[in-house]
Amino acid sequence: MIPSKNKICLVTGGAGFIGSHTCEALLSRGYHVRILDNLHPRIHPNGLPDWISSDIEFIKGDATQRLDLGSALQGVSYVFHLCAYQDYLPDFSTFFHTNVVSTALLYELIVEKDIPVQKVVVASSQAVYGEGTYQCPEHGKVFPELRPENRLEEGIWDPLCPDCDSAITWTLTDESRINPQNAYAISKYSQELTALRLGRRYEIPTTAYRYSIVQGPRQSLFNAYSGACRIFCLSALLGKSLSIYEDGAQVRDFINIEDVVSANLLALENQETNYRAYNVGGGKAHTILEFANIVAEVFTEEVQLEFTKKYRFGDTRHICSDISALKALGWNPGNSPKKSVIDYVKWLKEQAQVEDVLTTANENMKKLNVLRDTKST
Numbered sequence: 001m002i003p004s005k006n007k008i009c010l011v012t013g014g015a016g017f018i019g020s021h022t023c024e025a026l027l028s029r030g031y032h033v034r035i036l037d038n039l040h041p042r043i044h045p046n047g048l049p050d051w052i053s054s055d056i057e058f059i060k061g062d063a064t065q066r067l068d069l070g071s072a073l074q075g076v077s078y079v080f081h082l083c084a085y086q087d088y089l090p091d092f093s094t095f096f097h098t099n100v101v102s103t104a105l106l107y108e109l110i111v112e113k114d115i116p117v118q119k120v121v122v123a124s125s126q127a128v129y130g131e132g133t134y135q136c137p138e139h140g141k142v143f144p145e146l147r148p149e150n151r152l153e154e155g156i157w158d159p160l161c162p163d164c165d166s167a168i169t170w171t172l173t174d175e176s177r178i179n180p181q182n183a184y185a186i187s188k189y190s191q192e193l194t195a196l197r198l199g200r201r202y203e204i205p206t207t208a209y210r211y212s213i214v215q216g217p218r219q220s221l222f223n224a225y226s227g228a229c230r231i232f233c234l235s236a237l238l239g240k241s242l243s244i245y246e247d248g249a250q251v252r253d254f255i256n257i258e259d260v261v262s263a264n265l266l267a268l269e270n271q272e273t274n275y276r277a278y279n280v281g282g283g284k285a286h287t288i289l290e291f292a293n294i295v296a297e298v299f300t301e302e303v304q305l306e307f308t309k310k311y312r313f314g315d316t317r318h319i320c321s322d323i324s325a326l327k328a329l330g331w332n333p334g335n336s337p338k339k340s341v342i343d344y345v346k347w348l349k350e351q352a353q354v355e356d357v358l359t360t361a362n363e364n365m366k367k368l369n370v371l372r373d374t375k376s377t
């Protein structure tokens, strides 16, 4: 079923990175777009960003608050639930409050007010897989737990087979098994479970998307707690070296924002996506070191890499999503990480105010014992 385009599509977190690009795509396809966003000061210290078109209805409000979400839901046919609390800080309850309570409230209000919502798309994350999938020569597919602190302190980064302690190699992670290891990841899995189960139970078609690391313009330059693209690009722009945690051999898949937007539209318009979770990733593995070198290549100025001998506690060693399920529905991510970096740097250089938020974020993560030293430091 193709959605009726003059109907209202609510995008929570629509002032943010993924939300604002999604809103623009929806607008250009003829949807009436409404944003509910609380303009969280960590993301938007200067208030409403100027990239929000006046053709979009903007409501400043909090998705965890019944009155705010209730009024934003009036007359709505489609919902992208994208607002979230993210990153690595140890204020655990905030992750659940923002990410899970808002999702439960969304379904509560849809059911209570009998709103004829035809589709909900919720933003989950690759983080739900924790260490992801590995291959053991003896035990086949294995799913390691959080890496032990004593090994990380020694600078021994790779996980071992949970069954026999042998060396294991990473392999693509499909949607079949989750293993969240930090508060953000647990909240994201709780969020998608809430959405998919309540959606099915009350016949509210729902899709959960497990995005990999999304890159492109508008990723908040005020929040330096996560995001290799923004952290490396900000560092390079400010003349700082690019800080490499662990040994830089961590594997990730990076996805360009334009490919995420096309996946979002597909979920809205293809009912085959109902009631299940999909990986939305770049489909290609890169090490953090390779990615840092892409950033260094894009900058014309001299860029130094610094091996800090530090690690972020709770971070994943290697993860690369298997995207074959969504590709089978016709989606294909076509943009490279280099394009994402070029676009991000162009946007960054256009910003009037680029502050050194990196130092504060690093100091804060050290103070909160998120960023840790190896013994050899």
Ligand SMILES: NC(=O)c1ccc[n+]([C@@H]2O[C@H](COP(=O)([O-])OP(=O)(O)OC[C@H]3O[C@@H](n4cnc5c(N)ncnc54)[C@H](O)[C@@H]3O)[C@@H](O)[C@H]2O)c1
Pocket: 012, 013, 014, 015, 016, 017, 018, 019, 036, 037, 038, 039, 040, 043, 044, 061, 062, 063, 064, 081, 082, 083, 084, 085, 086, 098, 123, 124, 125, 126, 210, 211, 212, 213, 214, 215, 219, 220
């Ligand atoms: N960016 C990524 O790499 C990535 C990866 C995996 C998953 N995700 C998920 O995708 C979604 C969008 O991420 P993003 O990168 O665009 O984030 P973002 O921080 O750029 O945007 C989030 C927006 O939500 C708003 N917000 C926060 N709390 C709110 C609340 N209680 N009520 C209303 N608005 C609130 C913020 O003001 C912000 O505009 C999130 O759910 C995130 O968990 C993002």
